[in-house]
Amino acid sequence: MAFNLRWRWSKVVVFLLCLLPALELALRAWNQSRGVEPDLGVNPLEHITRATGDWTLRFLLITLAITPLRKLLQRPALIHFRRMAGLFAFFYGSLHFTTYLWFDKAFAWSEILPDVAKRRFIAVGFTAFVLMLPLAITSTGGWIRRLGGKRWQWLHRLVYFSALAGVIHYWWLVKSDIRKPAIYAGILAALLVYRMVVWVLPSQQHHAGARKLATAETVE
Known part of the structure; x- marks a missing residue:
């Protein structure tokens, strides 16, 4: 009872x-x-756009960092906050996208579509947001049961591509001072390297074990 509270x-x-x-x-x-x-400030639109974009990326990176932190710190309960972090990434991404559509372009699709096609940082940012949509929709336990655990996990690996697209979007957006996107890129790179090590090592160990077993059987 006390734990639940x-x-x-x-x-x-x-x-x-x-x-x-x-x-x-x-x-x-x-x-x-x-x-x-x-x-x-003097440019409210830019302030809102930058702030919502920053927090979208931060929550994407927090979402990706929860599993490594859970294992490294031996705090399994952290996994229960991953869904919340992911949904907040989508929430701030929606605010960021809405700021562009509504306040910047006033939903003028005749301007928006050519802008997406012409400016690559907008195109890749749009891609990052679109990749988050199925993740937010299928974040519930009901969708895990419908899709099955493995398919759900494969689908939710889109978060890596969304985070990568978000970092590229930010990098291409800034013209001179790339310190902040470089920090985000470094954090994402570290998280991706960690995931690759986690995925590759068990596979190598499995193959090594299979080779030893085959060798032992041959000797016998």
């Missing part, structure tokens, strides 16, 4: 922490309308 409260606390960036943006927008600081 503590677990529920921990989820509430983490949820509120994940929501803080959106609440801060809402407060800044409210202050902007009243002429009070802190506001959204």
